Amino acid sequence: MSSQTDQSVYYVPHNGWYPVWVAFGAFMLLAGLGTWLNAVKADEDPSAWMMYVGGATLAVVLFFWFAKVIEENHQGLANEQLKRSYVWGMGWFIFSEVMFFAAFFGALFYARNFAVAWLGGEGAKGITGDYLWPEFSSEWPVMANPDNSLFQGPAESMASPGIGSWLSYLPFWNTVILLTSSVTVHFAHTSLKNDSRGGLIGWLALTVLLGIVFLILQGWEYLHAYDELGLTLSSGIYGSTFFILTGFHGFHVTLGTFMLIIALLRAIKGHFSHHDCFGFEATSWYWHFVDVVWVCLFFFVYIF
């Protein structure tokens, strides 16, 4: 017995085949994506099989991996220590996500406060604008770029029209939706704490619905931007920062919604109890994080 790990203190899983396949799947997905992107750029016939194989591998293996973890949890193998490790893990993962967005927000601040100002002939390096880009003047959103023949500026921007007209301003409604969804997911949590499974399922379902509505509206906004405003990825720094920030946020909302759907299914199957609900809690933290990012976006991308 002494050579065996004390399972009430530690949980050390046995060897597993999932991780190495995840690594393989991720490799195939990205190598395939790279090949595909390069082919598209070179105007060649893109082939996407590698990407699909990678994506499918990832999806299948992750499914089994998570299923295994859930199963082990049901068997009571996950002890307090492991659960705490999950909590730390998720917490610091979210921190790393925050830093990922920080890079894009940093780009936005730098571009607005330094690059565009200098190119427009203002500030400490305003000579750049005076000498190299005499036509360009600094404004945000940037409607006309320093070189409009390479990057055609947008016809209109997404900037907030002023608080008076917010009722007809889509991003405002998106904010309302996401903020509401943070509240609903919180209610789901309180229901869980009160052992109300019906409440949990109801609130969760509502949250999922709000997530999906948000995504639909966001998609609609993008269509509007591309078709009517001429605001695209290639309409200069405004379009670049706008789409990278909202785009990666949207991508995270998609992931979050997916996680919520899983949590919902698990709730329906009765997986969670008020003292054992890490899967649900991790999802809800993630959802709150996505929400906070949106609030920052709403302020810095749309309003200011």
Place this chain on the structure above:
Amino acid sequence: MPKVNIRRLTPVARLCVGFVLALVAVGAGADELNMTRGVTEISRSIFDLHMYIFWICVVIGIIVFGAMFWSLIHHRKSAGVTPAKFHESTKLEIAWTLVPTLILIAIAWPATQVLVAMYDTGGEDMTVEVRGYQWKWQYKYLDEDYNSTFYFFSNLATPQEEIRGQAEKGEFYLLDVDEPLRIPTNRKVRFLITAEDVIHAWWVPEFGIKRDAVPGILNDLWTIVPEPGIYRGQCTELCGKDHGFMPIVVHAMPEDEYDAWYAERLAAEEERKRALSKTFTEEELMAEGEAVYATYCASCHMPNGMGVPPVFPALDGSPIATGPREAHLDVIVNGVYGTAMQAFGEQLDAAQIAAVTHYERHAWGNDADDVTQPKDVIEFMSSQQ
């Protein structure tokens, strides 16, 4: 106190003592081992700063390594010592936090002064735009309103044979250009630095100035050179294949000589503009074309026109260089955006473009049945507007 006997030093210790001595030798200022003092006020204050920090580091090093070697020698187990037990001393720890901080302040102070002096732009007597290209420098002399009076390119002058080891390397191997930047002594010259394609950096060690040339962004710098002379530097930002082959040569001339040169250069410029309407013979075109090709094109497309596939296409037998002339001129005049192929319409005049186009269409195995004259190029360029 036991005496230190050099033979009793461990090999580690001996080597390290030698090392410190070597350092000190450098400090003592063997010239070719050290940073150049340069010729300008700024470069000299940088040099002094450099030596000042260097000596501070040497002194700290001697104290720290001295203490360490002392214990390496005297506190060896084989010397029969028993280890002490102490493991902290708040006083000491505070001291060795504070003292380095004070030393740093003593360094920061003069450093700040030099830096502030370097940022003292304005009040210049003349302005030159410096523009980095893959892989050459363009110098544009500006008038008071920042309009170009004339410009030229400064290309590496070292022949390929020297680089490839087929000829004896000259004295200024890799540090020589076909036409240097000329500036007058004792005048405040302002440089506006930018780049066309990727980031380069313009550095003249003896002036103590180095600045990145960033495409689309302008940096400014100034210098006052007190002594006439030829000063050499190199591009110092990785800018692709020939980053190691784009030297900078500045010829600082006495003021009157410079003024004379400037007047002459300006007049020649007018003359050249007039020559654009001329018609050349095929021989003249081939000769001029070969010269232009060698300076501007051969670094990528190679002197034999074979290029460096797949990145730099061969022109010998290229469908563009042998097909319709319009397309050929289009590539040369407008470049290919997003590749290393630059828009030479902004770099060469119509006569040079005509010559190089003609040359490419008739050199190596190429044999087009047309003649390209400056007027064809002018026509092509105006048809684009």
Place this chain on the structure above:
Amino acid sequence: MSEVVEAGHATHDDHHDHGPDKGLARWLFTTNHKDIGTLYLWFSFTMFLIGGVLALVIRAELFQPGLQFVNPEFFNQMTTNHGLIMVFGAIMPAFVGLANWLVPMMVGAPDMALPRMNNLSFWILPFAFAMLISTLFMEAGGPNFGWTFYAPLSTTYAPETVTYFIFGVHLMGASSIMGSINIIATILNMRAPGMTLMKMPLFVWTWLITAYLLLAVMPVLAGAVTMMLFDIHFGTSFFNAAGGGDPVMFQHIFWFFGHPEVYIMILPAFGVVSQIIPTFSRKPLFGYDSMVYATASIAFLSFIVWAHHMFTVGMPLAGQLFFMYATMLIAVPTGVKVFNWVSTMWQGAMTFETPMLFAIAFVILFTIGGFSGLMLAITPADYQYHDTYFVVAHFHYVLVPGALFSIIAAVYYWLPKWCGRMYDESLGKLHFWLSFIGVNVTFFPQHFSGLAGMPRRIPDYALQFADFNMLSSIGAFIFGFSQVFFLYVVIKAIRSGKPATDRVWEGAHGLEWTLPSPAPYHSFTHPPKITDAEAHS
């Protein structure tokens, strides 16, 4: 709670602990911290040899002026991939490997907190580097824009393989982030009762702080390459002034990652040296508390100094001054560390086994590298040093006899614990002296060629730099040879070394030495009792 566990225990045999599997499956599917540590270490050594061979190509070309062996295009690929492979493939994975082996043993745990993820963190790496290195064999050629990949050389003007480079960096980032999360969870969560934070060995402390650095900056690097990807493939203009962006913005974002990155490569080294010096001085580490605070201060400062890599980019004066002052400040906590090491040796009873020799060389040569770092921090002087071989000399002094020597020292120090066998002491000493001479002959002359004005990243140079380059190339081959010799010493020890005792070193303290040599597959199956004697070292 415990009933539940017992139940699970009885019905699921495969969760019982037993020895390793046999064959390839052991390594592919392992969740064991020692196996994974071993994988990391061998992977890192392989990458070190590959990166080293690229360095030898560089040094061979630079042996004499003129173009001898490679053309400039290929030379740039060598420089770039040498830097990338050494930083991301050799040094970082080596430290993660050491963390895997040592952190659980040092805090009294059976394994890492999240063993499956641990396996994933490792196995991503071979794939990532396969992706990166394969580009060298593609028609368009591999990355050629320097390990710092400044836009627009790495965007508009890059070979098409840059796409694979970008995704390779994404993969490495994912690996590092998961690795750090695991290490943080292990340290915060798996310490044996009584192992308070301020009793943790310094190696554990430095890794905890390093893990936070990684978590904070790897995502930023991912963001930077993502923006590159968009500039290249989706028409954005983050780094293009024509569209209102700025190439310099790339540098700010890159160095916000890049500077902490260099401390990621040195903090664990500080930890290793802080373990080794007390052992062979037979004296407790001097100033444990201040070591911890100094590490934390270095980590904090590392976030506000990034633009010292960009002094020549044309920042406004206030920015230059801020970054100069902040950078200089790092000398203070680093100095505290150096002084503490010296004070630990002071009045000790020292012996000079191989790990100690490497540790002493670390203290000296790292400090010399630190001094040249301080010189670089002085903005006006940096105008003369920047992008010359002086910088190359600086960072090789902190990275090779710094980070790399600490890794080698760690291997000699803990190898007997890992495999139960001693290395051959005289071969170890020989390896040390070869390395010590080699490294100085290689990199010391680079200070001079740099001061004399030789730019970095050039395949050919003016005649006045010839002597120093020749010397440097000779040193590089000596140094390279001595690392192949190292391989021999290690393999010999593993295969036929004399059995090691449990404590191995007379002066060694710490939980790992209470375990048998070789250490059992699951280090501590029951939490050990922490006595004061085992804490702190």
